[in-house]
Amino acid sequence: MDKISHIKHPVSTCRECKLYNSCLPKSLNKNELNRFEKMIKHKAPLREGEHLFRQGNSLKNLYVIRVGSCKCYSPTIDGRQNISGFYLPGKILGLNAVAGDIHPDSAKVLETSSFCEIPYNDLRDLCYQIPSLQKQYINMICNELLDSQALMLISSKNKAENRLASFLISVSQRMKLRGYSCTDFNMSMARIDIANYLCLANETVSRVFSRFQTEGLIATKGKYVKLLNLHKLNELAGIEVPLKYQESV
Amino acid sequence: MDKISHIKHPVSTCRECKLYNSCLPKSLNKNELNRFEKMIKHKAPLREGEHLFRQGNSLKNLYVIRVGSCKCYSPTIDGRQNISGFYLPGKILGLNAVAGDIHPDSAKVLETSSFCEIPYNDLRDLCYQIPSLQKQYINMICNELLDSQALMLISSKNKAENRLASFLISVSQRMKLRGYSCTDFNMSMARIDIANYLCLANETVSRVFSRFQTEGLIATKGKYVKLLNLHKLNELAGIEVPLKYQESV
DNA sequence: CGACTTTTTGATCCGATTCAATACGCGTGG
DNA sequence: CCACGCGTATTGAATCGGATCAAAAAGTCG
Numbered sequence: 001m002d003k004i005s006h007i008k009h010p011v012s013t014c015r016e017c018k019l020y021n022s023c024l025p026k027s028l029n030k031n032e033l034n035r036f037e038k039m040i041k042h043k044a045p046l047r048e049g050e051h052l053f054r055q056g057n058s059l060k061n062l063y064v065i066r067v068g069s070c071k072c073y074s075p076t077i078d079g080r081q082n083i084s085g086f087y088l089p090g091k092i093l094g095l096n097a098v099a100g101d102i103h104p105d106s107a108k109v110l111e112t113s114s115f116c117e118i119p120y121n122d123l124r125d126l127c128y129q130i131p132s133l134q135k136q137y138i139n140m141i142c143n144e145l146l147d148s149q150a151l152m153l154i155s156s157k158n159k160a161e162n163r164l165a166s167f168l169i170s171v172s173q174r175m176k177l178r179g180y181s182c183t184d185f186n187m188s189m190a191r192i193d194i195a196n197y198l199c200l201a202n203e204t205v206s207r208v209f210s211r212f213q214t215e216g217l218i219a220t221k222g223k224y225v226k227l228l229n230l231h232k233l234n235e236l237a238g239i240e241v242p243l244k245y246q247e248s249v
Numbered sequence: 250m251d252k253i254s255h256i257k258h259p260v261s262t263c264r265e266c267k268l269y270n271s272c273l274p275k276s277l278n279k280n281e282l283n284r285f286e287k288m289i290k291h292k293a294p295l296r297e298g299e300h301l302f303r304q305g306n307s308l309k310n311l312y313v314i315r316v317g318s319c320k321c322y323s324p325t326i327d328g329r330q331n332i333s334g335f336y337l338p339g340k341i342l343g344l345n346a347v348a349g350d351i352h353p354d355s356a357k358v359l360e361t362s363s364f365c366e367i368p369y370n371d372l373r374d375l376c377y378q379i380p381s382l383q384k385q386y387i388n389m390i391c392n393e394l395l396d397s398q399a400l401m402l403i404s405s406k407n408k409a410e411n412r413l414a415s416f417l418i419s420v421s422q423r424m425k426l427r428g429y430s431c432t433d434f435n436m437s438m439a440r441i442d443i444a445n446y447l448c449l450a451n452e453t454v455s456r457v458f459s460r461f462q463t464e465g466l467i468a469t470k471g472k473y474v475k476l477l478n479l480h481k482l483n484e485l486a487g488i489e490v491p492l493k494y495q496e497s498v
Numbered sequence: 499c500g501a502c503t504t505t506t507t508g509a510t511c512c513g514a515t516t517c518a519a520t521a522c523g524c525g526t527g528g
Numbered sequence: 529c530c531a532c533g534c535g536t537a538t539t540g541a542a543t544c545g546g547a548t549c550a551a552a553a554a555g556t557c558g
């Protein structure tokens with residue numbers, strides 16, 4: 001039995017969707033919204049291990065994740081996987097295929113998940129016609145860019161503790177955004193995936209998890225995680241975060 | 250005397266510009282191009298150390314770098330700088346400010362450099378009216394996203410040698426794109442900046458530079474760099490590059 | 499329950515950081 | 529023109545953290 005399958009994924013209109021305000025149709029008028037909704041396809045949920053798209057596929061759709069979680073990855077020469085991102089509800093998938101028309105990575109579902117499928121060509125055409133849609137679309141792309149740059153700073157500069165703390169905090173915040181508890185949640189991703197994502201060995205991730213537990217920062221039970229000391233975690237996570245808006249050399 | 254000041258930065262129309270085919274006005278018709286060119290401003294070149302924009306500034310313009318080089322950075326709590334990117338001719342600056350309307354980093358010129366200034370609001374308005382411009386604009390943003398993700402993989406997973414090799418190769422390729430030699434060029438960035446960018450200590454960068462020289466891979470004289478063994482450098486650079494389009498788990 | 503996978507823990511090794519000292523490059527002023 | 533000083537780059541020695549290899553423990557599933 002899947003942990004979230006009691007959510008019947010019932011959203012059929014954007015108006016009713018919790019994610020409305022951070023999603024593409026934000027600030028469309030009634031008429032525009034109708035046209036937008038006609039374009040969206042709601043497919044049956046995918047189950048753990050199924051692929052949304054694969055590396056090398058040509059770009060047909062973008063996807064907004066509505067329920068569940070998903071990882072994007074690409075294989076490396078030595079047989080490992082480079083994780084390019086974890087996706088939780090509200091995030092848009094497939095943008096990195098826009099420039100080249102080919103998906104540079106594969107998207108695999110980590111637990112039963114639902115998506116809104118957006119035919120890419122239709123979206124582009126509609127953007128030509130609806131300026132506020134174009135604006136929001138471009139904003140979402142640029143947000144991805146920001147996220148990606150932020151992750152780069154986090155995952156390449158900090159020590160293992162800082163990285164994992166950052167990761168926990170970011171998952172926590174997305175949970176909060178989505179209306180779930182930000183201190184108690186399931187993490188559907190495997191240790192090895194987190195390790196790849198944070199560019200650490202899985203043993204290291206494991207050790208840091210253990211250390212966080214003995215230090216009373218978190219408690220875990222299987223995939224279930226409870227954040228006990230958000231303050232300290234934030235401190236660890238923030239250690240290399242760029243100081244915003246400070247005058248510099 | 251500046252090393253590139255003999256280039257009088259004479260480009261006044263996009264049509265004449267070397268970068269035309271990879272830049273925004275690509276595939277505009279004559280009439281559209283006229284409107285586009287009217288929007289662009291050519292300011293006087295900036296000199297080393299001057300800022301194009303600063304962290305916290307509100308977004309007014311995007312910039313395409315035409316001649317020179319530029320680094321984007323943000324200060325960290327401990328007084329260092331996070332380098333978010335080096336920019337060589339043809340690249341567009343300021344995109345990471347689009348989502349939040351505020352520049353998340355500062356852009357500082359590394360040598361005398363010229364830019365095309367694109368008023369952001371005007372660009373957006375013009376995109377509403379010219380679909381092919383919108384398309385190219387979105388493509389350029391998504392290319393930034395790709396670059397950023399690629400850099401993340403490079404700079405967080407590899408050893409120092411691989412990172413520096415990747416970096417040298419990427420500079421080399423951009424030089425080639427721009428019509429300069431891809432094996433002999435000036436690198437205007439300081440060691441410490443490269444170090445920050447690659448997330449290494451500057452001593453480490455220095456050591457690897459030395460090692461590459463004793464191994465005959467490169468020769469350096471001040472900021473001038475000569476790549477002697479592109480094959481080996483590519484090999485080093487490629488070691489963790491994701492294998493494109495390979496079927497995976 | 500037993501086979502298999504995933505996670506945790508332990509011991510060792512290697513590479514990058516750090517701290518410290520020296521060398522180099524460049525501009526200034528004598 | 530050279531001497532001096534400052535910033536940047538290089539080199540050396542010691543330390544620390546994460547990777548790796550190996551093995552045990554916990555969780556998963558038929």
